[in-house]
Amino acid sequence: MSNQQIRKFTEGSNVKNITQFLQRLYELDAEIFAGRPRDLITLIDYWNQYQKFDSTLELYEHDIRNKLTETTERTEHILKSSSEIRIAVEKLALAISITHKRTISIAELPSSDPDSLDPTRILTDWSLKEINSLLRLAIFDPATYERVRFHHRSVQEYLAACRLKYLTNKGMSVNERFSLLFSERYNISVVLPSMRSIAAWLSLHDREIRKELMKREPETLLSCGDPGSLPIEIRTELLKHFIELYSEGTSRGINIPLSQVAKLSHPELKPAIEHFWRKGYRNDDVRELLLEIIWTGKIQGCSTLLKEAIYDQLIPVEDRLIALKAVDATGDIALLNSIIDDIIHQPSLWPDKFIFYFSEEFFPPVFFQYMIYLF
Incomplete structure (x- = not known):
């Protein structure tokens, strides 16, 4: 839909x-x-x-519970407990992620397709009939002939992280977890691209993985998983790592999805934003992130920072517009009125794109408020 x-x-x-x-x-x-x-x-x-x-994490769990219990004309009764079914799909999710398979075979005979996972090799204590019944649950979608795939890749990645969390609790070593998620390429520490989302989800529960992910690619912890489920002190630490890593030099084109920034944002991040502003302001990636946090979180008391960005003719107009959106979101009428006054009396301060956006978004309501303000 x-x-x-x-x-x-x-x-x-x-x-x-x-x-x-x-x-x-x-x-x-x-x-x-x-x-x-x-x-x-x-x-x-x-x-x-x-x-x-409450959170994205909550919705993932709700969706999984629903899809593992939903009955349709495709589903068959499975003589397994709900916990056994959950463990089975977690195992399949992790196996697909590690082997880079695209689908899971539902054929009666083992598949020779190199792109399809043979579930009998993973669910060794399940019968063929039980496995095929499992693969008809709503959490899976039909793929090619006699194949299924997880209904959403993001759910598969979340389930894979859940399995790694379980294995960690059962004694899986830090080195074993690191070997699945991280790598060294050309003497550069990286996160394996196919495991980024899994690492981000696991970081909610695994301190060692979270620390390493912050050190290598803090943007992954921002872009993937659910940063809104991290405690405020961890979010602050995450911002610190991002700014320390990227505040120097030119833009790297890091684009954190706005929806993820909104999950991260919280009024209690205001002191951290003020602290990191001076160090990171001149870097495009850092400045954009801090402005978007203020905007999406409607964080009050940031007028000085927003005014600096809005009037800064040396930064991209897109960032000045983000700052303007933040002013509007926080309801700072005094600053909006000041901007209107300067647009009217000092038009050279403003690029055409800024004027166009301001007129389209804020006229007539804000201009009426401005007229009231004048009189």
């Missing part, structure tokens, strides 16, 4: 506080869990019961 279809379906359903429901759904990037009407109905039921979605 598209976002428009999700909205239309929701408006036709018995949803408490529809606006808040949709806003929170989009904030958490939860549209992937509303791809089918049946999925959206379960989200609506959850919302109506609790009136909140």
Whole structure:
């Protein structure tokens, strides 16, 4: 379902506080869990019961529980407990991630396809019938002939991280975990690209992985997983590592998805933003991240920083616009009025793109407020 279809379906359903429901759904990037009407109905039921979605992590768990218990014409009864079923899908998720397979075979005979995982080699204590019944659960989608894949790759990566968390609790060594997630290439410490999301999810529970990920690629912990589930002190440490690594030199083109920045953002990050502003402001990647944190988190008391960025003619106009959006989001009417006054009386300060955006987004409401302010 598209976002428009999700909205239309929701408006036709018995949803408490529809606006808040949709806003929170989009904030958490939860549209992937509303791809089918049946999925959206379960989200609506959850919302109506609790009136909140606390985190992306919570939604992943809700979706997995739902898909492992949902019954359709495709599903068959499995004589296994819910915990055994959960363990089985976690094993398959980790196996696919490690072997780089694309699908899982559901044929009665083992597959010779190098791109398809043979589940009998992973679920050795399951019968063929039980395995094939498992692969008909809603968490899997049909792929090519006699093949299935996980319904969402992001869910597969989350489940793989859950399996690594379990193995860690059972005694898996730090070196073993590092060998799965990290590598040294040309004397550069990197995170294996195929394991980035898994490393980010695991970092929520694994201090050693989190420390190493911050040291190697802090942007991965920002871009993947659920940074909103990290404690404030860990988020502050994450920002520190990002700024220490990237504040020097030119832009590296790091683009953290805005939805992920919104998950990270929190009013309690204000002291950290003020502390890191001077050190990282001149780097495009750092400045953009700090401005987006203020904007998406509607963090109050940052007027001085925002004004500096808005009036800075040496930085890209896109960053000046992010600062403007942050001013609007935080409801700083005094600064908005000051900007309007300078747009009118000092037009040379503002690029055409800035003027166009300001006029399109803020006229007439803010200009009416400005007229009231004048009189």
